[in-house]
Amino acid sequence: MTAPTLATGERGRGGNEGRGIRGGSDAAPRRSRTLGRRLQRPGAWFALPAAALLAIFFAYPLVTSLWQSFFATSGGVSSWVGLEQYARLFSDPLIAKSLFNAGLILIVQVPLMIGLAVGLAYLLNQSWLRFRSGFRLLTFLPAVTTLVAYAVVFRVMLATDGGAVNQMLGLVGVSPVDWLNNEWWARVALVAAITWRWTGYNMVIILAGLQAIPGELYEAARIDGAGRWQIFTKIVIPQLRPVLIFTTVTSTIGALQLFDENWILTEGGPNDATLTPVLYLYKVGFRQFDFGYASAIAWMLVVITAIIAIVQFRIMREKP
Incomplete structure (x- = not known):
């Protein structure tokens, strides 16, 4: 036991x-x-x-x-109007004009700027180029200048009488151009100013993407007999797809939110040729003090920007 x-x-x-x-x-x-x-x-x-x-x-x-955006102010008193402010957007001719101007800038300026940024980044990434660091610095310098300062400089340079650009055109026998008082030339001046300001910024981002591409891909392509153009189109561009999506989407958002440059250069003129939705929003809100309608414009712009960004992502996303 x-x-x-x-x-x-x-x-x-x-x-x-x-x-x-x-x-x-x-x-x-x-x-x-x-x-x-x-x-x-x-x-x-x-x-x-x-x-x-x-x-x-x-x-x-x-x-x-x-x-x-669901209220309207009259005599200092706000009253509920529901979707009336949004319905007003469809009958406002200045909304259509501002969207047309923004779309024109988007279609012309963004591809031009991204193309220049890709070309400059590819050139400044070449090992045979001397003083690469200096060239990169010079290309990026416009991005660190203040928006107001560079827009004022462009306004002085593009002045019809005595502007530096017209003086240089006069040296080659070209008559002065009324850059800021003609509808189409004002748009050209605005596109040129934005491109000068933001190309270097996008170039630096694309250059970082180029430097992340493995060197073995270039060596394998050269062994297979690929030329420079084939390497650029078959290796560089596909490898840069995520970077190009980022720069394109951010540039699109910037084009739709454009305010400083066209306000300083032309104040939206002549004849509303450079009026953009954000500039129109500013005029409605802070000159007409119609903050309800200005809020509706802002939310319209948010929806349009989101739709365009989603479409761009779907078009440019990497195929499986």
Whole structure:
């Protein structure tokens, strides 16, 4: 009778020890989870100021502008009008004119700028080119100039009487061009200014994409007998697809949000030839003080920008 009792006691002690070991193993993850929660608390406190700023300066104005677009102000009194402000968009000729101008800039300027940026990035990535760093710096310098400063310089340079551009044209026998007072020449001047300002910015992004392409791809293509053009079209462009999508979408958003350049160069003229939706929004909101309609214009622009961006992503996304 004694032996079974001892065995039972040993089994009991062994069972208790086993439970103790299992209990210890369960306690370790519990302690680590508790420690993780304690470590997350300071992170949440550090993130709180940024979250507060985001809520105050982004989320609150966003929701307020949407709510305000359903109201109309008359005599200092706001009244609910529902979708009337949005219905007004379809009958406003200046909305159609501003969208036409933005679409024209989008179709002409964005491909021109991206094409120049790709060409410059490819050239400045060549190992045989001397002073590459200096050329890259010179190309990127326009991107660090302030929008107002460079727009004022362009306005002075493109002046009809005494402007530097017309003076240079006069040296080769070309009569002065009324850059800022003719509808089509004003658009040309605006496209030229935007292209000069943002080509270097996109060039730097594309250059980073070029430098991320493995050198083995170039070597394999040369071994197979591919020429420069084949390497560019069959290797470089496909490898740059994500970068090109990014630069195209951001440039499209920038074209639709254009304000500073056309405001300083022409104030939207002549004859609303350079009027863009954001500039029209500014005039409606801060000159006519029709903030409800200005909010409706802003949300119309948000929807149009989102649709164009989605379409561009679908067209340019990498095929499986």
